[in-house]
Amino acid sequence: MAERVVIIGGGPGGYEAAHVAAQAGAEVTIVDTDGLGGSAVLTDCVPSKTLIATAEVMSELGGAAELGLDFTDHEGDAATSIRVDLGKVNARVKALAAEQSADIARRLDRDGVTLVHGRGRLDGPDRVRVAKADGSEETLEADAVLLATGAAPRTLPTAQPDGERILTWEQVYDLTEVPSELIVVGSGVTGAEFASAYLNLGIPVTLVSSRDRVLPGEDADASGVLEDVLTRRGMNVLSKSRMESVTREGDVVTVTLTDGRSVQGSHCILALGSVPNTADMGLEEAGVVLKDGGFVAVDRVSRTSARGVYAAGDCTGVLMLASVAAKQGRIAMWHLLGDAVQPLDLKQVSSNVFTAPEIATVGWSQQAVDAGDIQAEVVSLPLSGNPRAKMQGVHDGFVKLVCRPGTGIVVGGVVVGPRASELIHPVALAVAESLTADQLAQAFTVYPSMSGSVAEAARRLHHFRVEQ
Ligand SMILES: Cc1cc2nc3c(=O)[nH]c(=O)nc-3n(C[C@H](O)[C@H](O)[C@H](O)COP(=O)(O)OP(=O)(O)OC[C@H]3O[C@@H](n4cnc5c(N)ncnc54)[C@H](O)[C@@H]3O)c2cc1C
Numbered sequence: 001m002a003e004r005v006v007i008i009g010g011g012p013g014g015y016e017a018a019h020v021a022a023q024a025g026a027e028v029t030i031v032d033t034d035g036l037g038g039s040a041v042l043t044d045c046v047p048s049k050t051l052i053a054t055a056e057v058m059s060e061l062g063g064a065a066e067l068g069l070d071f072t073d074h075e076g077d078a079a080t081s082i083r084v085d086l087g088k089v090n091a092r093v094k095a096l097a098a099e100q101s102a103d104i105a106r107r108l109d110r111d112g113v114t115l116v117h118g119r120g121r122l123d124g125p126d127r128v129r130v131a132k133a134d135g136s137e138e139t140l141e142a143d144a145v146l147l148a149t150g151a152a153p154r155t156l157p158t159a160q161p162d163g164e165r166i167l168t169w170e171q172v173y174d175l176t177e178v179p180s181e182l183i184v185v186g187s188g189v190t191g192a193e194f195a196s197a198y199l200n201l202g203i204p205v206t207l208v209s210s211r212d213r214v215l216p217g218e219d220a221d222a223s224g225v226l227e228d229v230l231t232r233r234g235m236n237v238l239s240k241s242r243m244e245s246v247t248r249e250g251d252v253v254t255v256t257l258t259d260g261r262s263v264q265g266s267h268c269i270l271a272l273g274s275v276p277n278t279a280d281m282g283l284e285e286a287g288v289v290l291k292d293g294g295f296v297a298v299d300r301v302s303r304t305s306a307r308g309v310y311a312a313g314d315c316t317g318v319l320m321l322a323s324v325a326a327k328q329g330r331i332a333m334w335h336l337l338g339d340a341v342q343p344l345d346l347k348q349v350s351s352n353v354f355t356a357p358e359i360a361t362v363g364w365s366q367q368a369v370d371a372g373d374i375q376a377e378v379v380s381l382p383l384s385g386n387p388r389a390k391m392q393g394v395h396d397g398f399v400k401l402v403c404r405p406g407t408g409i410v411v412g413g414v415v416v417g418p419r420a421s422e423l424i425h426p427v428a429l430a431v432a433e434s435l436t437a438d439q440l441a442q443a444f445t446v447y448p449s450m451s452g453s454v455a456e457a458a459r460r461l462h463h464f465r466v467e468q
Pocket residue numbers: 008009010011012013014031032033034035037038039040041043044045046048049118119120121148149150151169190277281312313314315320321322323324325354
């Protein structure tokens with residue numbers, strides 16, 4: 001008899017696992033509350049990158065004068081005024097997210113996956129109870145369960161979203177009018193991306209950052225470049241500033257800081273991190289151990305502490321990325337169904353911060369090298385010397401490579417610049433395949449191209465070995 005797999009949560013952790021299990025012949029059911037694609041497709045990853053696509057065009061137009069495009073008429077007045085129609089942008093964002101969700105539903109249907117709408121909870125390790133919107137309940141028996149319930153925006157009792165002017169990142173797409181003065185609280189990846197996007201859409205932005213720099217988790221040189229660019233473009237970055245509360249009076253939102261200062265604006269986005277969707281799910285009763293903050297504890301093949309119960313994605317708190325969620329989900333199913341499986345290796349994950357400029361990273365970091373966690377050489381090359389960058393008016397950014405001293409094997413890298421998300425791929429390939437810097441340098445790059453800087457950085461790591 002086919003294995004009965006029940007997956008709770010229809011985001012990338014859940015739906016990618018469903019494909020693997022269905023293709024292997026399992027009988028698969030996804031239980032989901034919000035719609036297939038999960039937060040990744042409906043509220044987080046896809047909508048934010050669609051918004052950022054519009055912001056990117058605005059940002060490129062901002063640099064057009066340097067390339068000889070004149071936006072003024074003969075009297076020197078602006079002949080073309082470019083303004084964002086946020087209503088239109090957000091309608092496009094929502095339509096695209098809905099279409100992607102429908103696309104995922106069609107593909108799962110084709111694979112024979114059953115979808116049950118409702119909220120799932122464990123009733124022991126091998127039974128899932130689903131509470132449906134109409135008040136009815138369904139019980140699903142399972143040989144294995146995958147928890148893939150994701151996470152939700154963190155708020156504070158003193159900073160409660162009202163959905164109009166005090167917003168979580170999930171609520172920004174209901175805006176139809178352009179904020180006159182936006183305050184973004186939190187300078188992690190979410191906060192930095194929204195602050196950068198709205199700034200590039202022409203909106204004055206204040207970024208409240210509790211740490212001494214934006215993106216405290218990223219490469220220090222990269223976040224330095226970003227902060228420099230953001231402040232040059234007019235962003236008000238308040239560092240070492242912790243928000244105490246957010247209040248609203250009429251059209252004015254006030255963010256009060258713990259040191260007594262306050263900042264006012266028309267709208268505020270809270271980007272304070274996430275909390276896992278693991279409460280009231282019968283997890284601990286079923287033997288599933290939770291870590292600090294309520295995240296599900298898993299091993300590198302996505303097993304929880306309860307036999308037959310796996311977990312994937314943001315609910316595990318392991319590098320909260322859509323790509324990692326999907327990989328954890330697939331690994332869980334490969335392991336369950338006895339297929340060849342390689343445990344999750346976070347050192348191979350490439351990620352990108354979609355700010356302008358973008359920051360892409362893979363493998364070991366310079367921070368780890370500096371801390372002595374790994375012995376490695378680091379080379380950094382500014383993009384400003386790259387011929388293509390000069391032609392395109394790109395002044396900020398760099399390529400950094402991290403490589404083992406003896407073997408020359410590339411173990412990490414950072415790219416800061418336009419489309420860094422694409423430029424990181426050769427470095428990710430080198431890390432995944434244990435290529436040496438010499439091998440990376442040997443491959444032809446197009447002249448002129450930004451990727452020429454990746455090869456140039458690799459050439460800098462070459463050590464001449466002269467025969468004695
Ligand atoms: C603003 C923002 C931008 C991001 N951008 C990127 C990006 O560019 N690239 C990237 O790789 N990552 C990005 N991420 C991270 C990415 O969105 C998450 O890592 C990803 O969504 C995790 O997928 P998941 O399957 O674990 O959960 P989710 O996508 O959150 O899906 C979980 C689903 O389960 C449902 N659910 C919850 N509880 C239950 C229950 N009890 N019963 C049934 N269903 C339930 C939820 O409603 C949801 O639909 C971004 C995150 C944010 C906040």
